[in-house]
Amino acid sequence: xxxxxxxxxxxxxxxxxxxxxxxTDVTSLKEACQQYGPLATTMIVxxxxxxxxxxxxxxxxxxxxxxxxxxxxxxxxxxQSFYVKNSWGTGWGEAGYFQIAYTEVGGATQFGSDxxxxxxxxGPCH
Numbered sequence: 001x002x003x004x005x006x007x008x009x010x011x012x013x014x015x016x017x018x019x020x021x022x023x024t025d026v027t028s029l030k031e032a033c034q035q036y037g038p039l040a041t042t043m044i045v046x047x048x049x050x051x052x053x054x055x056x057x058x059x060x061x062x063x064x065x066x067x068x069x070x071x072x073x074x075x076x077x078x079x080q081s082f083y084v085k086n087s088w089g090t091g092w093g094e095a096g097y098f099q100i101a102y103t104e105v106g107g108a109t110q111f112g113s114d115x116x117x118x119x120x121x122x123g124p125c126h
Contacts, residue, residue, distance in 0.1 A: 019116070019117065019118050020116070020117060021114075021115065021116060021117075022039060022112075022115040022116070022117060024105060024106065024112050024113050024115065025105060025106075026102045026105050029041075029072060029075075029082070029105065029112050029115060030075050032115070032117055033072055033073075033074065033075065036117045038071050038072060038073050038085070039071065039072040039115050039116065039117055040069060040070075040071055040115070040116045040117075040118070041069070041070060041071070041072055041111070041112050041113075041114065041115040041116070042067055042068065042069055042070070042110070042112075042113060042114040042115075043067070043068055043070060043100075043104070043109045043110060043111040043112070043113075044064050044066070044067060044068070044108070044109045044110050045064070045065045045066060045067070045068045045109070046059050046061070046062045046063065046064055046065060046108070046109065047061065047062025047063055047065065048060050048061050048062045049065075049109075050065075052092075052093050052098055053093065053094075054093070054094050055099065056079050056080070056081040056099045056100070056101050057098055057099060057100045057101065057104075058100070058101040058103060058104055058107070059104065059107065059108035059109050069087070070084050070085065070086055070087070071084065071085040072084055072112070072115070073085050073097070076099070079099065080101060080102045080103070081099040081100055081101050081102060082099065082100050082102070082111075082112075083097060083098075083099055084097060084098050084099070084100055085097050086098055
């Protein structure tokens with residue numbers, strides 16, 4: 001098997017900066033998001049999540065469909081929820097995003113149970 005690289009690829013490879021796990025609690029997730037930016041995390045998807053169209057999601061019914069990776073991009077204390085980017089396209093949810101209740105951290109969906117941060121280092125890697 002051969003590997004074809006794009007011309008000038010080396011200019012687009014950057015060093016990783018800070019990496020690591022984030023504690024599974026609302027405060028730690030918010031602090032890490034504020035300090036480092038969007039956070040990759042996981043959750044358990046249930047049947048009802050497929051039908052999400054807006055508002056603050058919290059598990060209501062259905063069987064577990066499996067694990068899912070998403071990206072925490074912010075939070076809203078008045079609604080007690082995180083803003084999250086999904087990978088199912090802009091036709092799903094709120095143009096590809098959703099809000100999930102703080103209570104789902106440690107709740108049925110196990111939202112945030114495996115959260116990772118990754119920042120970019122200083123400059124190209126050569």
